[in-house]
Amino acid sequence: MKNMTYGVANILVILILMLVSSISSIHRSLPEDFLQAGHTNNWAVLVDTSRFWFNYRHVANVLSIYRSVKRLGIPDSQIILIIADDMACNPRNPRPATVFNNANQHINVYGDDVEVDYRGYEVTVENFVRLLTGRLPPGTPRSKQLLTDEGSNVLVYLTGHGGDGFLKFQDSEEVTSQELADAVEQMWQKRRYHEMFFMIDTCQGASLYEKFYSPNILAVASSLVGEDSLSHHVDPAIGVYIIDRYTYYALDFLERVEPDSTKTMGEFLSVCPKRACISTVGVRKDLFPRDPHKVPITDFFGSLRPxxxxxxxxxxxxxxxxxxxxxxxxxxxxxxxxxxxxxxxxxxxxxxxx
CATH class of the missing domain: 4.10.170 (p53, subunit A)
Incomplete structure (x- = not known):
């Protein structure tokens, strides 16, 4: 009986070794481009962190970028839209249910097809970090999850009020540049992105990307450390600034981009020279292995499906x-x-x- 038990055990060991050997041979026979998956899908995380009527421009900023990435092909199912305050329903808004990014009221960027995923008091540092890292509570709706993988190119757009090394959330808390860098590193370790592009329109925005240490990250900010990021123009009808300078000129560039465009990220990184932005636009590309001038802008802002x-x-x-x-x-x-x-x-x- 004892010898029979040993015999069965030996057979099992042999079968396991044969299985491992066959799996290894299959792995070796796979083409290298299959083992090193590239860019397969696009996602966007668009965040406005400020509240109150006088910050109308920040909502207009984020809704304008939202409109652009949707026009270029990223579906709502792959866009996480985060807005801390709802200007469309603010009692001070003389044009209820609308948000405009231009004093000529050319385009209502708060149209019928806007899908906000996090709003009001849901816009917290904890929820933002959990979203990036995938550490969300059980039962979180799919629309509130960033379901990226190792083939995902992720655009992260941040607008609000910032300082040296931090970004305020709703004037009650803040995320530091180190916390943001650590969250991105978790994403990399968990294979939650292929490449990331951070677009930051805040005062001293460059300080938010200084701590990044994860690979495949490209970042641009509307101002360097010690500089303010300035607004573009006022709409006299509502009495507040309605868009920031950097986002205004970025949109002017994006509106000339089509899904089959040959424009590059290198061109996009220089959309707002100092004479236009007044602040100095900062760029970080040492973590990004590709030449931005050879990267199509649709690699981050679009999803081309001819x-x-x-x-x-x-x-x-x-x-x-x-x-x-x-x-x-x-x-x-x-x-x-x-x-x-x-x-x-x-x-x-x-x-x-x-």
Whole structure:
């Protein structure tokens, strides 16, 4: 009986070794590009951290970026929109249910298709860090989760009031640059991103990216340490500034971008020179392995999914080898004379400026 037990154990050990060996051989036979997954999807985390009517511009900032990334193809299911105060419903708003980013009231950026994921008192440092790191309570709705993976390019846009090494949340708490850097490192260790782009429009915004130490991060800020980030213009009808300078010029650039655009992140990083922004725009790219001038802007702000349209029907009935060859030649001719083309996903839309 004892010998039989040993025999069964030996057989199990042999089977396990054979299984491990077969898995290893499969792993070795996989192509290298499969083992090193690249960029496969896009996500955006758009955050306004300030409250009160006089911070109207911060809500307009974040809603304007939200509108741009949606136009360029990132779906709502992959956008986390965080707004600390609801200016559209503020009793001081003379135009209820609207938010404008331009004194000419050209575009209501708070349209019917806006999906806010965190609002009001849900906008806390704890919720923000939990969102990034994936440490959310059980039962959290899918719309409140950042379901990224090792193939995700993530755009993080932050606007509000900041200082040297911190960003205020609702004038009651703050996230420090070290806390933000540690949260990003957790994301990297848990394979929650492929590349990240931080776009920070706050006073002394550059201080928020100084502590980053994780790979594949590109960052831009509207002001250096010791500098204020300034507003662009006032709407006399509501009596407050309605957009910040850096975001205004960034939007002016983004509105000329289409899903099939050849514009690059390198071009985007220089959208607001000092003569326009007054503050000095800061850029950090030492953690980013690629040349920003060779990175399409749609790698972060869009999600290009071209659709190929044919102008004629395709006969799917059985054909002879000669017929198949003839059909292939016909398709080649159509491609060469451009009768078979890619269709743009979205119509052209331009933003007027004041």
């Amino acid at each position: 659709v190929e349209l044919t102008l004629s029907g395709l006969n799917v009935t059985a054909m002879s080898r000669t017929q198949n060859q003839s059909r292939r030649e016909e398709l080649k001719r159509k491609v060469s004379d451009r009768s078979l083309q890619y269709a743009k996903q979205f119509p052209t839309s331009k933003l007027g400026s004041s």
